[in-house]
Amino acid sequence: MNHSLIITIILLFFSYLGISQVEEVHPPNYIKTINFKGNTPETQLPILKLGDYLTLEFDALNGNEDDYYYKIEYYNADWTPSILFKSEFMNGLDNQRIRTYENSFNTYQIYSHYQLTIPNEQTKGLKVSGNYMIFIYNSYNELMFSRKFMIYEDLAIVGVDIKRSRSIEFIEEKQRVDINISSNNIQFNNPKQTVKAIIVQNNNLNTAIYNLQPLFTIGNQLIYKYDSETSFWAGNEYLFFENKDVRAANTGIQFIDLKELYHNYLFTNFSRKNRPYTYNPDINGNYLITVVDAENPSIEADYVWMHFSLIPPKNLEPDSEIYIYGNFNNYVLDDSNKMIFDKEKNLYTNMMLLKQGFYNYKYVVLNKNNVLDEGAISGNFYQTENNYKVIVYYRDLGARYDKIIGIGEGSSINISN
Template identity: 75%
Template sequence: MLLKFTSIITILLYSNLIFGQIDEVNPPDYIKTINFKGDTTETQLPILSLGEYVILEFDALNGDEADFYYKIEHFNFDWTPSVLVKSEYMDGFDNQRIRNYENSFNTYQIYSHYKLTIPNAQTKRLKVSGNYMLSVFNNDDELVFSRKFMIYEDKVNVGVSVKRSRNIEFIEEKQRVEIVIDSNTIPLNNPTQTVKAIIVQNNNLKTAISNIKPQYTVGNQLIYRYDTETSFWGGNEYLFFENKDVRAANTGIQLIDLKDLYHNYLFTNFERATRPYTYNPDINGNYVILNIDAENPSIEADYVWMHFSLLPIESLKNKDIHVYGNFNNYVIDESTKMIFDEYRNVYTNTMLLKQGFYNYKYVVANGDKNMEEGAISGNFYQTENNYKVIVYYRDLGGRYDKIIGLGEGSSINISN
């Protein structure tokens, strides 16, 4: 009887392992600057039209010219593994070596730059829309890191408008997203059960609102006019710096120094939550690799030790403060934590980043799940944010979740 009970527990645990929600795996310290995009988009969240190229680039700083391999898996809308086998969603093969790499040129930091493009000679085509995970392995078949991407079919029109919150308590701090899905070209059977939408703010899947169902239908249109369910904190414009010329102090940089590598010291930042909102154009948390003297920044841009500093905030003195942005896929860990320097009376952090233009902000966080993005920067309804709406559909009897539409909107012209 005990053996039977143990077997049942083992089966249940194994089932959860197989069918549970899968998250991205963060890279080790020697893997830097993971740039994931489509062939026509400059974004760290690839949402690609079916048939479009997907491009993954990254640097390995260990100087080994190591071999890396990639695998591609298909997922349901909630990032649980789909039932499709590889031949149903892919023409060709994965588990192939990434053949395209170059070593850095004329840099203090030695690194190898790898580039993977799909489709390629081995992986000829991704055949269906939906959620995908691209995983990179080393020579010992150990997982190094993984990244999510999506492929969509343009089957429905998705209208996105951004408005102020209808809740008086948050009218100055929140933005809400209204959605209209026009399905003139295809019938959507039982849409409250078969259609699901996800709203992504500034390409950050970690703060996305998912599994939004249509509120009501009018003819061929699905209408989403929620308040609480589709509301986001407005946040504030990102801070930024630029160091495309590593030998001179550029935008946001107070001074430079050369030791084993270049060191760039940023101007000390301060909290903005209690100050009035000021419009300051940003790229919504993203970054771009640049080098003013290089023809190919991918291999000629150098790595620089970036020194962040933040004035202390009395109300947050017992809280964990982190540097936050798309430069590391919005990961919060020990490498992003600010440490209080009693001698200088500031919080500091030092990161090794590739030359370029970077957006960043400071957040209060205890891991990815408990984050207060506006505790230091503030939340303002006027903040310019980008919103993407991804629409999933699984027809009655369907075996996987298709992505049938993509909509995009901005709060630059937010209305009541």
């Protein structure tokens, strides 16, 4: 059976099964601080240039010094399984043990810190650009968690311009992203079929806008000048705290207590939806692990119980749920970050175990129809400084995978009408 026939059979099989988009698997409660990054100090959406190093770090708090293994898979632009064989996108082998780990030093909470770098001796590199996912298993072949990442090539120039909404209804609350794509390396033939673009606000793939097609072309330039199709709720600046010194109240912390571990109690927050916008510099939902008087925060930063509290917002829809999220928990909504109403205190409260550092966070609402509203408590203000990334995929006619040919980035700090 020849190679092309095998590929055709696989495609038909995928089509018959109705393969859907792959979703990330979230870790058990004893695995914390999954720090997936490239060449930047803070963790964020890992988008790396082809050939660059990729680093995955995480902590296991069970104290067992378990063995963990990793596997890597490749996906299409819409995060459905690719037909590429592993040898076509990877040099070397995966399903290998993560060999680099250290135990925590001088901390109340014991943990083992694991670090994986690719390329390494077993996985010598990734060959093609596009969408990837890494899966982490324990020694019993049980999936612990998975994370998406992307690799790009510099084959196109991606211009990003942030503007206010054209709609009078949302002009004070939304931000619009205009895109201009050009290339000296690729001739864009039939771009509505071969080119796909996605826009990511503040490194959050859960709220990204997918499968954008160019509105029109000028020569070899692709122009995206939509209104509602490329608009995001502007939100508000993230709240933040810093607890790099657990023995003293730092930024955003009202008081501390030492029990079995340190407990940090944040100042009570309130709804900002109906208050005037105030510029307050943030790092757009990211976080940074840091600790005073230590050489290696990865193993010397301690874990602290962080206590959040929120004054009940007015006009909250019945049966709505409030969550705290940010890049520190991969923008996940689950029981660990759900706010619980305390009748005695008349406050929404939550307690989360987080590693020392500088954290951005915000309160969001999930209504009874499971619709996420990021501005229900924070508000939406067009002046908000947000980061936008535009990721451009290209699959030429007859090609078998979606390569990422360019990345563009813009900030709404320079927003215009």
